[in-house]
Amino acid sequence: MGITGSLSPDQLEFFHSQGYLVIESFASEDEIRGLRKRMDELLNQFDCSVSSIFSTKNQKQTTDNYFFESAEKISFFFEEKAFGDDGILKQPKELSINKVGHALHELDPLYREFTYSSKFSSLVSSLGYKRPVVMQSMYIFKQPGIGGEVVPHQDNSFVYTDPQSCTGLWIALEDSTTVNGCLWAIPGSHKNGLVRRFIRGENGVTFDQPSPSYEQKDFVPIEMKAGSLIAIHGNLIHQSFENLSPKSRHAYSLHVVESDGCKWAKDNWIQRETMPEPLYGLP
Helix, strand or coil: CCCCCCCHHHHHHHHHHHHHECCCCCCCCCHHHHHHHHHHHHHHHHHCCCEECCCCCCCCHCCCCHHHHHCCCEEEEEEEHHEECCCCCCCHHHHHHEEEECCCCHHHHHHHHHHCCHHHHHHHHCCCCEEEEEEEEEEEECCCCCCCCCCECCCHHCCEEEECEEEEEEECCECCCCCCCEEEECCCHHHCCCCCCCCEECCEEEECCCCCEEEEEEEEEEEEECCCCEEEEEEEEEECCCCCCCCCCCCEEEEEECCCCECCCCCCCCCCCCCCCCCCCCC
């Protein structure tokens, strides 16, 4: 099956030199409206007595079976600051969820249709993939007032193949600004290689190396309009700050890896009985 790439030579050059690329108007207003409406429905059906807290600061402490099993389910994760000292939600569940993951793209018909559309196929074809697989999907809320910080990291740390092949695809479903917690990145940092890995073992998960310290002056903000997509090289250092504003910052995020000639690491946090269906097969 031949897939025609959609990126221009200038766009590819920017991606390879900077480690990221923003594509404006990737998702239409109708698509954004549909994805958000469907998430409202999923949240309405969600029983919040069964859930987990998501944190990038205290990952080991907040990783549990609910998190591991989410690799092949649609699971709901709360913000760290969603609960009071009494263990009760401080506000409605719709304003308390950090993210939903990690198999939306497989299990929900609307998200599957969007993810497996030709626009994604042609994009990843431009990036050189032969048999791309979406290993995880996330709907991220970045809730007003309590949207948690995501510390500096590389996607290859969490979604590792040999050789490395992860690309993050992050679609803004609302305007993403410095006020409500947009992404920040160190341009060109992907050229320095992978810093550390997030490994799953008998006693849970841990990083194999401590985190380096980064100079905030090296990061640049990446503000995006709703509907824009950013492609993120798996070794790019990126982060986002807490959202202390009164406006949320919804996004839909995918992590794509190559399944042709790339071996999925057995110590990744994601372990599945079967691999997801490829976006497309070999040409």
